[in-house]
Every structure is written in structure tokens, then in C-alpha cells.
Amino acid sequence: MTNVEPDRILIADDHPLVRDGLRTVIAASFPGCAVVEAGSLDEAVTVLEADGECDLVLLDVHMPGTAGTAGLERLRRLFPALTVVMISAAADRSLVAAALSAGAAGFIPKSLRREAIVDALAAVLAGDIYVPAELDQTGESEENQAIWARIEQLSPQQRIVLGQIVSGKLNKQIAYDLDISMTTVKAHVSAVLGKLGVVSRTQAAVAAGKVGFVAPDGAARVSRSAG
Template sequence: MTGTGKAGTEPALTIIIADDHPLVRDALGQALRQTMNGVAVIGAGDLPEAQAALDAHDAVDLLILDLDMPGMDGFAGLAAVRASHPAVPVAMVSSTREPAVMRRAIEFGAAAFVPKSAPLETIASALQAVLDGEVWLPPEASGEPEAGMPGDFARRVAELTPQQFRVLALLAKGKLNKQIAHELSVGEATVKAHVTAILKKLGVRSRTQAAIAARHFAVGSEG
């Protein structure tokens, strides 16, 4: 991870760009530096690196988060970041232009959804809007909310802890408790406790229902 700012001066803004493609990180960083004064850009190549950068810096003004990078598990990564660092605004970037996905990002706590195919001027304008406290979506994201999604589902998901997000994401992949325990390096009893808490928080009765619910924040991406 690297940061850039004006030598000898405190940066006016600290922005983390989390994307697994270095060229995308460089392009976004260039757009920010060209349009904003005194910005420090910190790069991250996956979700764990982004979370480590958030933990390492006391004052982060914006997190730019790639929806499709390793560790995200759809919107589970966004929800986990919002749970652990609720004060940091998040702008999602992705190659998808599906309106339902864009709106779902906002429902799970993002302040913006910016298509990677947008001109750099548009991307910079969108990020500045987020820094100004606004919510930004492209015009094509307008439309009716996604059918079948409970009105308070995003609120329920936001109540999960980061570890519960990980357990839920693995449940959605059909993993058994023993497999989840091995993958997360915890005891099987701990996994069972997490599953019980997840079912209660989501208001569902079974692992199957929890896995179906998880698809509301999964977008079918493998990373």
C-alpha cells in the first residue's frame, strides 16, 4: 500500500482506493490528484488490504471500493466495512451497469455507485459529491426498488458483525459448519453460535433461509 501527497505538508484529504487492478487504481488516483488539492491516495489490492488501511489511518475521508475484487463476496464486503468503519463514506466502483445492483449498493450503505466505464471527469465529480456529503448514482440507476427484498433487510444486515458476514457468505456457498470453522480458523461451536445469531438478526428460521437472504447482497461475482 502506498500513499502520495505533497511533500512536507499535511494532506487535505486521505482517500483509500481499493481495486485489484493497478491500472484502475492509478487512473482513479490521477483523477483525484488532478481535481483535488493536497489529496493523499492510499492503494489496496483486496478487501483485507482495504480494511488494514482503514485501521491504520485515523482520519480517512473516503473509501473507493471495487465491488468485484477478491474478498468482497458481493455486497458482504461493503456491509462489513460499513459495520467496522461507519463514519467513512464508501463509493463503490464496478464494471456493471445494472440499475438494480447500483441501487442495492446504496441500500447497503454506499454513498455512491460509479461505473468504471464513466469518463474520469464524471468519476471525479461523483467522488467530490460524496465528499460534500451527497449520495451519487448515475442516471440509469433510477427506477423501482428491487422486488422481493424486505424493506428492513439492509438494516438487519447492518447489525451483523464482520465475522458474522464472513460466516453468512460461506453459508451462502453451501459450506457446512465444520468447513466454515476450518476456513475461518475457529471452533465449530463458535460457528454454531454465529449461525444462531445470524438467524436471529435476519429474522429467518433456517440456514437455507439465511443463504437465500444472503443472495440479496451477493451479485454472483467470483472476485
């Protein structure tokens, strides 16, 4: 692996202790690198607009102004050339897949050991995509990979609805939980079934369960259309 010394890294996380920990790791591994911090997505955007020259952004999945891949998608729209790595206290394969599909250069669980974080940063800076081995899908069966490929076609709203289906919720319960109309629920469910290539809610739940799908934060806003 080629050693690449970054000049500037932005850490966007609303927890000061997390930022301090990552700053320490970066300072020890890349002593010439300047580290800037942001406690919210809006603050991160402000920093990048003021001086967009960053070799890498470490973006927390959940913090003020963002949840799931929404923050990543916003940064990618505003700064298309930016290299963004998602960091999270909790990770599952569906979230990792969604992040990579949205343009993340990697996914780093905050539980990784210091040495592993350094290796992950070095890999991304060298141009590779980093995903922890336990979250990597490349060793899965062709059937499971096909299921993941279909799940990646779902919009964030549709993934939330799929999570509700996996939990056994009826349309009426989904409408109540997500504060949307029955018509919107039916449209989302129809879109989910179509994209997964199944004909029933049960088949959708079985497919999602087979690959360990975990829905994104249900508090995220679900749009009024199927998308």
C-alpha cells in the first residue's frame, strides 16, 4: 500500500470525545496533517465552503443535521470531488451498502482498534475503498449478493418501510408510525416489492432477513411519494 501523507482532514462528529480520539490518532500517524473539526453537518459545510481543500472528511452517520446517508449525499452534491468516509458507533451491512452506494470511500466503526483505524485511513488515502472484514459482502453467496443489490436500489424512505415490513407491521401501523397516509404506504410497499423482485410482504421480509437487513433510523422523514 502506498503511503500518502494527507495535508488536511475534517472530522465531523457531534461528540467532542470522538473528535479528540480521532484527532489523536491522526496526529500520531500523520504528524504533518492539519485537523479541522465540525460538530454538525451545517458546520462541516461552512468549513468546506470557506476552504474546501481537504484530503479526507470523516463524517458521523448520526449528528445534528443528518442521519443515515443524508449528510453524505449532501456533501457529495456540494463537493463532488471530496473523499468522504462514514464513521459510526453502530454499523450493519445495509447501512454500509447504502453508504458505499451513495459515494462513500469507506466505512469505519468507532469500535475499531487504533491500529485498524490507521490502516483504514491509509487505505482510503491510497485510493482504496475500506470496509471492515465483518461487514464486507464480497464473500457472500451469489443469492445474497443479488438481494443486497436489490436493496441498494431502494430509496432511504423505502428502506424504512422495508424495516417496518420485516417487523411485521401492517399498512395501518406503518402509516401511524411514520405519520404518512395509507395511500403513501401502499405506494412505498408496492415500490419495495417491485425493486426486490418479490410478490408478497412475506417474501420481502424473508429476503431481507436472509441478509441481515437492518432498517435506517425510523425517525427519518418519509416522503409523501414512493420515489
